[in-house]
Amino acid sequence: MAYGTPAYDYASGASSLAQNKTAQDAAANYGRFMGQERFRRDQNDRADNFRRSFPSVGQHFTQRGLQHSGQRQQGQREFVSDYQKDTGRAQFEQAGAEQGFQLQQNERDAQYYLALQQLFERMSQSRASQYDPFAAVKPLVGGA
Numbered sequence: 001m002a003y004g005t006p007a008y009d010y011a012s013g014a015s016s017l018a019q020n021k022t023a024q025d026a027a028a029n030y031g032r033f034m035g036q037e038r039f040r041r042d043q044n045d046r047a048d049n050f051r052r053s054f055p056s057v058g059q060h061f062t063q064r065g066l067q068h069s070g071q072r073q074q075g076q077r078e079f080v081s082d083y084q085k086d087t088g089r090a091q092f093e094q095a096g097a098e099q100g101f102q103l104q105q106n107e108r109d110a111q112y113y114l115a116l117q118q119l120f121e122r123m124s125q126s127r128a129s130q131y132d133p134f135a136a137v138k139p140l141v142g143g144a
Contacts, residue, residue, distance in 0.1 A: 006122075006123040006126035006127045006130070007123065009122075009123065009126070010119050010120060010122075010123040013119045014116060017115050017119070018112075021108060021112045024108055025108065028101065028104060028105065032098075032101045035094075035097050035101075036094075036098075039090065039094045042090060043087070043090065046083070046086060050083045053079070054076070054079060054080075057075055057076050057079045060075075061075060
């Protein structure tokens with residue numbers, strides 16, 4: 001390095017850390033967005049399939065002459081229950097993924113602040129080792 005002081009080294013290191021963190025956060029946010037979009041599309045597809053398929057459940061029973069039977073009602077209840085169960089599971093998985101993204105973000109933030117703190121401590125140590133408070137009086141007292 002052509003030029004270096006503790007403050008310059010700190011600023012350079014902090015800038016590098018900030019650029020690194022920005023790139024990591026951007027990649028993570030893109031992954032999060034893609035996960036949210038996939039979830040949204042899957043939910044919409046699941047709802048569309050339910051709307052298209054539900055009438056045919058009743059039609060199957062009607063074709064067999066069971067339109068007012070408990071079997072038709074049970075079949076439709078089971079169909080709705082399966083849809084709700086699948087939707088609930090997908091929402092649970094999405095919530096887990098969101099929690100995972102947030103935990104990763106928290107970890108990246110903590111690592112960034114720890115690295116900044118370590119940079120600052122190195123700068124302080126470098127300054128302290130370069131500074132001698134008795135340098136001005138050493139020649140007067142016979143110290144070299």
